[in-house]
Amino acid sequence: xxxxxxxxxxxxxxxxxxxxxxxxxxxxxxxxxxxxxxxxxxxxxxxxxxxxxxxxxxxxxxxxxxxxxxxxxxxxxxxxxxxxxxxxxxxxxxxxxxxxxxxxxxxxxxxxxxxxxxxxxxxxxxxxxxxxxxxxxxxxxxxxxxxxxxxxxxxxxxxxxxxxxxxxxxxxx
Amino acid sequence: xxxxxxxxxxxxxxxxxxxxxxxxxxxxxxxxxxxxxxxxxxxxxxxxxxxxxxxxxxxxxxxxxxxxxxxxxxxxxxxxxxxxxxxxxxxxxxxxxxxxxxxxxxxxxxxxxxxxxxxxxxxxxxxxxxxxxxxxxxxxxxxxxxxxxxxx
Numbered sequence: 453x454x455x456x457x458x459x460x461x462x463x464x465x466x467x468x469x470x471x472x473x474x475x476x477x478x479x480x481x482x483x484x485x486x487x488x489x490x491x492x493x494x495x496x497x498x499x500x501x502x503x504x505x506x507x508x509x510x511x512x513x514x515x516x517x518x519x520x521x522x523x524x525x526x527x528x529x530x531x532x533x534x535x536x537x538x539x540x541x542x543x544x545x546x547x548x549x550x551x552x553x554x555x556x557x558x559x560x561x562x563x564x565x566x567x568x569x570x571x572x573x574x575x576x577x578x579x580x581x582x583x584x585x586x587x588x589x590x591x592x593x594x595x596x597x598x599x600x601x602x603x604x605x606x607x608x609x610x611x612x613x614x615x616x617x618x619x620x621x622x623x624x625x
Numbered sequence: 626x627x628x629x630x631x632x633x634x635x636x637x638x639x640x641x642x643x644x645x646x647x648x649x650x651x652x653x654x655x656x657x658x659x660x661x662x663x664x665x666x667x668x669x670x671x672x673x674x675x676x677x678x679x680x681x682x683x684x685x686x687x688x689x690x691x692x693x694x695x696x697x698x699x700x701x702x703x704x705x706x707x708x709x710x711x712x713x714x715x716x717x718x719x720x721x722x723x724x725x726x727x728x729x730x731x732x733x734x735x736x737x738x739x740x741x742x743x744x745x746x747x748x749x750x751x752x753x754x755x756x757x758x759x760x761x762x763x764x765x766x767x768x769x770x771x772x773x774x775x776x777x
Contacts, residue, residue, distance in 0.1 A: 602757070
């Protein structure tokens, strides 16, 4: 993950530059890592660090959350489950980065027993689940309401048009 | 060596109204407010168990606090519950499976298993017609007040 920047007008003299930077920090007492966003503000070339400077988008927080799954221990759910697989994490981050945008509703994101990662959305009674399985395949279920079996399928990859189709179904009354 | 599974035969000495307790990973996304029933429930992922039957504790032998405190890792889990009747309604079997004490864990006489009909024949639950349906009829009976508050 890289460093991004944008220029904004400043109420002070000159212009301000805001940089976003993804940092890696250590858990207390451990060798495991997690990532967080740091916002740096520069005014007229004078560097000032500000935490937090801007509200983050939900995609950034979800990617951070998915990255943190690399640190989940075995037995994270207390029932002996392995953590989400590396492949599931990679595919889930790719899904958020490439196929979702912040105008779409934020998903609930949870690890699943056995090593998968689930995204789910509710809209009225309609529900959509997309799960990245440990082997990298993708399973989705969409259902008109909770009291009926949904339609489910397992696929190898998901496309922008497929996501658009699922969200259109989810949000069209 | 993992413990062998008990026979997959519904134990009818477990009454329909028996509550079955499950620990819920304390993440705000693991819990959802059900607008229709006006209560918090676990998200469907919480009850997904494909590779083995779902582990639960019987409420006639355990309290939600007991179930929470049996976790062998230092996390303060939420506790969700659903009834044996709900599990059976979706084709599952509820079977007693008490755990004996080991070198690292204490005995759990309340332990039971919910057997489902996953296609892999592991005794796990089917995602769509079992885990998902049961999750919608479950509710949170014990909160971990230190966990992130769920989005409403």
